[in-house]
Amino acid sequence: MSDINDLRRARKAAADDMQARADALTALEDQEGAEETALAAAQAAFDTAKAAFEKADRQVKRAEEVEASRAAAAQPEPGAEANGGQGAAAPAQPKEKGLQFGAMLRTLAAAGGNVHTARMIAEENGQSGLFAVGQNMGSGEAGGFLVPEDVSSDVIELLRPASVVTAMGPRIVPLPNGNMTQNRRATGANFGYGDETSDAPVTGYSYGQMKLSAKKMRGIVPISNDLMRTSSTAVDRMVRDDAIADAAQIQDRYFLRGAGTEFAPRGLRYQLVGTPVEGTNILAMTAGPDLQKVTSDLGRMELALANANVPYTGAHWIMSPRTAMYLTNLRDGNGNLAFPEMQGGQLRRKPVHVTTEIPSNLGAGGDASEIMLVHPMHVVIGEHMGITIAMSDQAAYRDAGGELQSAFSRDETLMRMILQHDLGLRHLPAVAVLTDVTWAD
Incomplete structure (x- = not known):
């Protein structure tokens, strides 16, 4: 085998x-x-x-x-010795993705971030394969290690549907060296008809480039040590879910609206800025919105993709909760819902993704939002390596209110998770953005 x-x-x-x-x-x-x-x-x-x-x-x-x-054959079932070695084996349970990840973090936290101590604790708990020799590599930081490939792939697989951008089904490519450059065609060949004695039109392509460079995304998740001291599947699941939820939120924040720097991805909102398609695919809401104007604005976004030969029928909408609620409740002059399919997560026969990472406080008045129409076939996400973890029960962190907190005094363990990736577009007109959206009930 x-x-x-x-x-x-x-x-x-x-x-x-x-x-x-x-x-x-x-x-x-x-x-x-x-x-x-x-x-x-x-x-x-x-x-x-x-x-x-x-x-x-x-x-x-x-x-x-x-x-x-x-x-199971190498190690007796818990409680077997107490039963005189006659303990019955528990029925096999289907493997749930990411639970090994949660168990590794819990065990490492119990070991104070020391992988050698964590390996011994795992042995004592009957999880001898959790920290196999050679499975973890030091990351150069106290308590740091790279999550094994099989566990890492499980967690990343769970992260993708939790993130709006990756849930659309973009192309995922590896970045083994941290970088990738791919040509993308900007204009096509020049063909024409003529007789056999005339010159053929000058034929050639012009190219742009899509460059992906792995950017480091990191986040800190505080976890109660009371939970960490409890060896249970429920705790492993909670640790896993917290890590995935926090990572998905930050990933969407930058994949959607990141301005793009040396250290952070340029999101879909700003991929077109400074390019020839900015004027055709970044559109402003028609003032004084009513049903006719709302419908027209949505059609303008679809037309922006269609005019660039992007099949908008396969595109996805991304919007804020306020905008989604407005479209869900919008009615025509007879009191009928204008877009009844919104209750099923569809708009004009295309999927709708709702996220708070599309703000509703943009613009000069602080009351505007945005809508994106994206064809995921042209969205490329490059991923480098897997997941790097560091644990500490001594470090300090800032809570949601910006207050500095001590993990030691609060009896918590801090988990820092690092992933590296970048985002680009194979075809720039595959994204249309409607700005200054003030639709609200």
């Missing part, structure tokens, strides 16, 4: 291939006049990729079952 980590990597590759085949099939379906033979071939390629993933997934699950059985 192959090494379980090799099988997991093969499953990840199969999942990536399946995603690529799905994107290709969706792109063909969005094209008007697509040939049936091309659609059939794309569907067949997707079915083949799906079958390959399902096979790889079965192999991984089988290997995990074998690994679990070996662990």
Whole structure:
């Protein structure tokens, strides 16, 4: 049997291939006049990729079952000795993603951030594989370590649907060296008709570049030591969920509206600023909004994508809760809901993502918001390495009110999580932004 980590990597590759085949099939379906033979071939390629993933997934699950059985055979079940060695094995439970991550953090906190002590505590608790030799590498900081690849992928997989931008299904690419440069076509070839004796038009492309450079995202999660002292699945789940929720919020903040610096990503809102498409794809709300003007503004955003040959039917809306509530409650002259599909998370047959990271206090008057229309096929997120963790029960931190707090005096353990990634656009007109939105009930 192959090494379980090799099988997991093969499953990840199969999942990536399946995603690529799905994107290709969706792109063909969005094209008007697509040939049936091309659609059939794309569907067949997707079915083949799906079958390959399902096979790889079965192999991984089988290997995990074998690994679990070996662990059970190597160590007696808790309470077996008290029963004279006759303790019955508990029924196998399905593995929940990210719980190993929570257990690692809880055990490391109990060890005061020392990975060697944490390994011994794990051994005593019957979790001998939690901190396997060679699994953790020092990060150069007290209590720091890199989360193992299999655990890291579980946590990142859970993080993606928790973040608005990654929940849209953008392209995820690795940044093994922390950087990637990809050409993107700015203008197409110049073709024309003529007789055989005339010169063909000058043909050529002009290119821009999409450059991704891994930016470090970090956050601190205070965790009560009363929880950390409790060895339970519920605590592991709580630690995992807190880390994912906080990471998703910060990731969205920068992926959506980050101005872009040497150390932070440029978000979707500012990808177009300073480019030729700024004037066509960054639009202002029509003053004095009513149903007709609201509908027109939404159509203008769709038209901005369509005019650049971006199929807006596959795009997603992103808006603030205030804007979403306005559109949900908006009625026509007969008292009927103008957009009844909003109650199902759709607007004009496209998914709607609602987030407080789109503010409602923008503009000179502090009462404006924004709406984005984004086609995720052209959004690229580069990820570098996995997750780096550091723990401390001595450090200080600032709470939500900006007050300095001491983890030691509050009997807390601070977890600092670091991820590295960047965001770019393969095709700039794949984003349209409506600014100065004052729609409100």
